[in-house]
Amino acid sequence: MPNQTLWGHPKGLYILFFTEMWERFSYYGMRAIFILYLTAKTTEANAGLGWDKVSALELYGWYTMMVYVMSVPGGLLADRWLGQKKAVMLGGFLLCIGHFILAFDEVWAFYTGIVFIILGVGALKPNISSMVGGLYQYGDLKRDSAFTIFYIGINIGAFAAPLLVGYVGEVINWHYGFGLAGIGMALGQIVYLWGQKYLTTVGNFVPAQRDSGTNKKVPLTSIEKDRMIVLILSFIIVIVFWGAYEQAGGLMNLYARDKIDRVMFGFEVPTSFLQALHAFYVILLGVPVAYFWTKWRKKGRESSSLFKMGIGTIITGFGFLLLAGAAIETASSLDGKASIYWMFGAYLLHVVGELSISPVALSFITKLAPLKYASLMMGAYFMVSGVGNKVAGYVGEAAQSAGELTIFMGVLIFCVSFGLLLVLFVKKLKKLTHGADDIDPKVVIVEAE
């Protein structure tokens, strides 16, 4: 059974695909209405908690940071005690409980629910990603396409969720929305339980081998020190990028609700629907952007990871130019609202940035770190993404006193200058990698075996 394949991939891949698709459905569905629920007035027909925007953005920042920071203990839990497969199972159960608790219309239920979700994502997300890799032998070329398929699953879930959970939550009742996210997660858990028969060879607990030699303190060589510097720099890029991009569910969500004219073809688009745009663009542009960079490299142009990340940061920054345009229109228009097309354009640029940064950063980090730290680095990558989410929260909070236009312009200037610096110094920085970026990671792994 575990060796059965379908369309050239082990069947287990499809089990992981649908499990993660539903998990992301629940996560992004709940996230799309999180801030709208907190800030909705208590007197509205669909009553929220009536929080002010600053407090809501603060909690939102902590929440979106913690889900990813918990990936580090989540990974450890799998490595030391449970194995990835059981850790995913546990995470899934915690998520089902968390989302269903949110369906209760009580403040205690809200806090309890999000704690369960933080623990659940922490146990599930890093380990399910590692299991995808575990289905393939090292060096198997199908491994890369498996991750692409898996990433599409993530984004199908992330696309459908704001439309379904968003509609039910925002238009009918917040708690029905949270409940629907819970039903999605339960479906994911059912798929995972049913699919265990296709996962017998992957994600099992392997007691750590004690290798006496490698545990000794080894002084870092000068090459490793140089690489460490670039590694830290790439972490900073990741924080800057998510700090800008993840305005989406917080500040930009509130902005779309209050200051964007959402009527299209006579129909008022619910605010949360705009949260589906990221995933929509990722599905649409994932292949073209990857193709562009491959062509670019074949033409012999500068195509190092740092260069792509620099360009990605600049493009993301320009998304904020469009948002600044919206803020200017808001200030001058009679009804105080700007066209929805600004948002469509801004999210588009953000996703072009994402596709030049996120996958590149992950593989860059794993290439620079010594092989034995590979899973630790996966955890570190999730953790810094989490920190970026918190930064996004702070930026949103700042906008409440500084005004949106100032903040959008500030993010634009910061991202563009930061990206330009990277591009300008790319040759110098590349030297510090000592060739690590030029090597195909598969070759490194095969060599190391």
Ligand code: PHE
């Ligand atoms: N869309 C991605 C996902 O949900 C965003 C992400 C990237 C999250 C990196 C965490 C770390 O998987």
